[in-house]
Amino acid sequence: MxxxxxxxxxxxxxxxxxxxxxxxxxxxxxxxxxxxxxxxxxxxxxxxxxxxENKGDILVAAVSMEVEEVLEAGKSIVENPPATTLAALQTLINQYYDHSLVYLSKEMWRTAMAISIQQPESPFSRRYTELDSRLCDQVSMLVQKLQLRGAVMPGIDAAAVGQMVFNNLNLMFIEFAKDETMPLDALKEKVARQTRPLANLISSPKI
CATH class of the missing domain: 1.10.10.60 (Homeodomain-like)
Incomplete structure (x- = not known):
């Protein structure tokens, strides 16, 4: 029962x-x-x-559902990433972006972002920050996995690189959410161009 x-x-x-x-x-x-x-x-x-309790609760629930599903899908990429650093990073980033509008529209993302900034001590904001941190950690885990495999140079700070990649993809997503006319493919192309130089810098010479 x-x-x-x-x-x-x-x-x-x-x-x-x-x-x-x-x-x-x-x-x-x-x-x-x-x-x-x-x-x-x-x-x-x-x-x-x-x-x-209110519409804000629903919005945070939608963001949570979105991110939880993205994190779950990202696990398989982290566990068995593509061979090259660039391909692996871009596969994970695209996975995030491709799922970003399944439950939320750009307007809903803008509202969620605004609430998290305007009410930094609210449960909504704390949950939003926690979800961002988990996404960031997953990117860092991917870089660490690539380093163990030998695709990323051994002296590189994998956690810091993951944070750099996440900070950029997150900033670019904010720009995407602000621009109602920008298509998803344009966002992915811009971020791929920005990720390429960093991936080349940290990749082992043999890769």
Missing amino acids: AGLRARQKADKNRRILEAATTLFREVGYDSARIEDIAMRAEVSVGTFYNYF
Whole structure:
């Protein structure tokens, strides 16, 4: 019985989250109403508040779902990366970017970024920062894996390089989110161009 209740609870949570993110895309985050989200999810407004305190909670849940899925997909790349440093870095970066608009629109990303900056001590901001840190750590783990394999020179600070790569891909994603007209392929091309010189600098000569 407990298992059934848990599945029902998870199903309602997912329905509310999917209804909210769909409505955010259609009318914008600011214009979306709790009542409309509840109606789309086929739950009462009271039930909505059993799961989320406000729209900000839904937004952080969407960001969390996005990043958790990206991190899970990135594990296989880190465990068995492409042979060259550039190919490995770009494969992981593209994995992040390709999934970035599955649950969130650019407008939703801008809102999430703004909340995290405007309310730095809020639970939302702390969660957002934690997710960024986990992504950064995964990039560093990839560089470390490449170093163990011999693709990256042994004297390189793999953790610092991973942080540099993440900081750049994150900054470029912010620019992408700010520009509604920029296509995803343009973002990926720009970051590939920026990643190439660094990858060449840290790669072992034999690679």
